Amino acid sequence: MINALRGMKDLHDVESAKYSHIVETAAGIAKRYGFEFAETPQLEETALFRRSVGESSDIVGKEMYEFEDKGGKSVCLRPEGTAGMVRSFVQNKLDRAGGKHRWFYHGTMFRYERPQKGRLRQFHQFGCESFGEASVYEDFHIILMIKDIFDALGIRFKLAINSLGCPQCMPGFKETLVKHLHDIDDLCPDCDRRIQTNPIRVFDCKNGSCQEKFTSLPRLLENLCGECDEDFNELKALLDRFDIDYEVDRNLVRGLDYYSKTAFEFISDEIGAQSAIAGGGRYDRLVEFLGGKPTPAVGFALGIERIMDLVQLPEQNRQGWYFGVMEEQALHSIARLAHKARQSTPCTVEYKRKGLKAHLKGADKAGARYCAVIGSDELQEGTIWVKDLQQKQEQTVAVDMLNFTR
């Protein structure tokens, strides 16, 4: 027997129903916020992710599905969605075109990690990217949109926000931080590495003994430049005004190198250790990094599988038709009726001759509203017996008179 690869899952039944419910709900709301559907390839040049996601991230460092294609080019299955969207934005010269561009997408992402609850090697994200809008109101609207999506899906969450600064304030802060960090002894190996790669991320260290040593360190949030500080205060004011609960988390650092200014994370405490159900923020420099004209941008992604653990599927009413026969000669007759029915309503056909009871059971199981059966009497008279499983009413009508737009 051949099994699916580790960390890769099939989707059936309620799982697939949840999946499409989430995507349809999120897409509907994104459209109302002015986002349009966009699609980019799942396979991209390795260099794209190295440059955008960042060499210092674990994603690029050890989690990418990277291989050579038959032409000898190094390619990667995308580990996240933003890089491809930005590449597409630049390649289509929309940076030169100016104006605002708002895209939403959903699809498969790949990361070569050890699977656990809420973490797969192939997983799915729904995300939005907004290009060309520098206002912090856009950051706010994106947060508001995610809240709308979770509200529509009936999912409870906590919101954490932070500011990661900009080229004006971040580099200077980073330097002084590194100086302080060099004065501290006995940091964990991860933190030692972070000093080299991305010192801000030490604040994200889960190691308790490290955290104790960091309490007296300067924080970026208290050392933001005027504009970043103003924007962050504005964001908080907007969230307050809309009664959106949040927590300022100074340790919140996005795992991807391209973020600046606003960073946020939606968290659920009901799904195990992998608790981030959505994350995002501003990335004003990424378009430029990837060869485009400097263009402000902000976006987010939500993890569909993690949300699948939380959503309740809306109750499905009985709908459509079930056709069955008690005499085999009637099969061609119900085949024709079913074909007609399917023009306007879902419909299943049982090919096997069965007793009425078995057909009713079958119709019930199929979730059909109407059970239509031709037995020996009906066959002789050119009629069909129909029962409304919801109203518990039944009638026998001439085959030609059967209509499906009830």
Added chain:
RNA sequence: GUGGGUGUAGCUCAGUUGGUUAGAGCAUCAGGUUGUGGUUCUGAGGGCCGUGGGUUCGAUUCCCAUCAUCCACCCCA
């Protein structure tokens, strides 16, 4: 990459201090006297007890290995 847990029917799990034909519930299928569902009753099908090796007269049970899976660290959606 590191640590721990678990592999018995389609699913959820019992079980055997090592002993002949391995169990339950759910699901599936068939029936409960001429053709009435979602609640019932009866019956049937379905298992190389994850795989390979070892100990033993005998292993699903004990030991080792291996694979798979789950959870956690790490990291992140």
